Amino acid sequence: MAKVGIIGYGITPFTKDDRKIESILLDSAKELFKNNQKINRDDVDAVLVSTNNNSKYLSPILSEMAGIKPKIAHSIESLCNSGTNSIVSAYSYIASGLADLVLVTGAERYDSPGSILEWDDSRGEYKHPIFWASIFAKSYKREFGISDEQLALVPVKNHKQARENPNALSGKTYAVEDVMNSKRLTDDLRLLDCSRPCTGSSSIILGSEEKTKELSESPVWITGIGQKTTSAGFTKNTSFSSMESTRQACETALKMSKKNIGNVNVAEIHDAFSVCEPMALESIGFANEGQGMGMIKELHYTDNFKINPRGGLIGCGHPLGATGIAQTIEITQQLQSNASKRQVDNAHVGLVHNMSAAATSSTVLVLEK
Amino acid sequence: MSFETKLNEGIFCIPECNECKKIVWPPAEFCSHCFGTVSPKEGDFEGKIIEFSSKNGQCFCVVEFEKAFRIIATISKTPGIGQSVKMSKCGISDGNYSFIVI
Numbered sequence: 001m002a003k004v005g006i007i008g009y010g011i012t013p014f015t016k017d018d019r020k021i022e023s024i025l026l027d028s029a030k031e032l033f034k035n036n037q038k039i040n041r042d043d044v045d046a047v048l049v050s051t052n053n054n055s056k057y058l059s060p061i062l063s064e065m066a067g068i069k070p071k072i073a074h075s076i077e078s079l080c081n082s083g084t085n086s087i088v089s090a091y092s093y094i095a096s097g098l099a100d101l102v103l104v105t106g107a108e109r110y111d112s113p114g115s116i117l118e119w120d121d122s123r124g125e126y127k128h129p130i131f132w133a134s135i136f137a138k139s140y141k142r143e144f145g146i147s148d149e150q151l152a153l154v155p156v157k158n159h160k161q162a163r164e165n166p167n168a169l170s171g172k173t174y175a176v177e178d179v180m181n182s183k184r185l186t187d188d189l190r191l192l193d194c195s196r197p198c199t200g201s202s203s204i205i206l207g208s209e210e211k212t213k214e215l216s217e218s219p220v221w222i223t224g225i226g227q228k229t230t231s232a233g234f235t236k237n238t239s240f241s242s243m244e245s246t247r248q249a250c251e252t253a254l255k256m257s258k259k260n261i262g263n264v265n266v267a268e269i270h271d272a273f274s275v276c277e278p279m280a281l282e283s284i285g286f287a288n289e290g291q292g293m294g295m296i297k298e299l300h301y302t303d304n305f306k307i308n309p310r311g312g313l314i315g316c317g318h319p320l321g322a323t324g325i326a327q328t329i330e331i332t333q334q335l336q337s338n339a340s341k342r343q344v345d346n347a348h349v350g351l352v353h354n355m356s357a358a359a360t361s362s363t364v365l366v367l368e369k
Numbered sequence: 370m371s372f373e374t375k376l377n378e379g380i381f382c383i384p385e386c387n388e389c390k391k392i393v394w395p396p397a398e399f400c401s402h403c404f405g406t407v408s409p410k411e412g413d414f415e416g417k418i419i420e421f422s423s424k425n426g427q428c429f430c431v432v433e434f435e436k437a438f439r440i441i442a443t444i445s446k447t448p449g450i451g452q453s454v455k456m457s458k459c460g461i462s463d464g465n466y467s468f469i470v471i
Contacts, residue, residue, distance in 0.1 A: 119395075120395070121395055121396070121465070121466045122394065122395050122438070122440050122466075123440075123441045124440060124441045124442060124443075124465065124466045124467055125443075125462065125465045125466070126429050126441040127465065130424075131422075131429060131441065134422035134424075135420050135421075135422055135431060135441075137422075138420055138421065138422045139420050142450075185424070186422050186423060186424040187422050187423045187424070188422045233394075233395055235431060235438070235439035235441065240419075240420055
């Protein structure tokens with residue numbers, strides 16, 4: 001398989017701003033080209049837009065606003081993992097030889113229609129994500145004897161880490177008591193257990209081996225890709241305390257990269273809700289079944305930023321279409337030793353985990369320098 | 370007559386393929402296995418509680434029917450895992466399916 005590398009990126013702060021999606025898209029693309037002056041926009045073969053926004057023709061619009069006339073221009077939507085799906089598409093265009101240079105831009109408004117999957121009627125009137133997250137939390141707590149207080153450590157850790165991320169929505173730190181005393185949304189979920197929808201944009205540019213070596217001084221390579229969709233409907237999940245699509249996607253990605261989980265030094269995990277982080281850590285293989293919270297506790301109390309260094313979705317906010325790209329940018333920065341106070345020591349291999357709709361679909365990327 | 374038409378009349382049916390007899394869930398016009406046409410099968414179905422939680426004192430639960438498909442339903446009292454339940458009321462409200470089990 002041809003090598004595909006990450007040449008550069010652009011990202012702007014996640015906010016609650018009420019702005020047009022077209023303007024939000026341009027924010028990070030503009031930042032990307034400002035930060036990577038060697039890239040000639042005439043050489044961009046494809047522009048892919050990742051979003052759940054209902055506006056039409058966004059990729060040609062972004063291309064026009066950014067002064068690009070690409071061969072390939074279209075949008076990609078897959079709810080919360082639209083971002084990494086777009087990166088996989090970009091990879092495929094390059095690996096197939098159809099493109100040498102692909103811009104991927106993700107953006108979302110705080111009021112994204114992608115938060116609720118209307119199609120899934122098996123959820124009855126319980127279509128908001130807080131309901132599947134509550135079922136996950138109840139099931140995980142029962143199966144492994146975990147308490148609400150223990151799960152509350154996930155937002156405590158991730159908001160703390162987000163403090164070191166200038167683009168994160170959260171600027172606050174919280175104690176376990178704050179999480180426990182935050183608004184109770186359901187019996188098994190409090191406000192601070194949730195990632196927040198927000199306005200945000202992130203861009204990344206991928207290239208063929210030749211282009212990457214020509215345009216980047218410290219290239220990062222995508223060496224593993226795994227994707228799995230088990231269903232679209234939440235009630236088809238075989239387990240509510242683990243993530244089958246994540247397990248399969250991770251296995252595929254690690255196999256492709258010829259790595260095992262012990263080789264991974266830093267990872268971005270899709271913590272849409274508190275319980276998702278230990279569940280994902282276990283399904284990926286970082287921790288044994290039921291041991292995810294033990295790992296999180298140890299990382300938190302030793303100030304080890306190995307998992308979700310940018311603050312995860314809970315600390316950063318979750319602009320759906322931009323999230324997977326922002327996660328990939330974080331791992332790129334980590335591998336380039338360019339993550340400031342969030343920097344994890346000796347980061348050589350990184351992993352991105354991005355999922356959608358109650359883990360009915362997952363994407364896992366392995367990145368190396 | 371579709372599953373949805375029946376549901377709108379307050380009747381809970383199981384969508385079954387006319388060809389291969391498999392249950393098709395979520396309800397659809399055609400079978401996802403053999404693409405045969407699907408008809409709603411009426412009956413007094415028993416479900417089992419798989420998981421539950423509650424919001425503002427109202428319990429909601431994942432219920433499995435026929436060991437084949439699951440829904441999220443409302444239940445008036447806190448249930449137990451594995452508890453047997455039956456559909457007491459169902460319908461379509463504000464465009465959403467609505468299920469209440471006892």
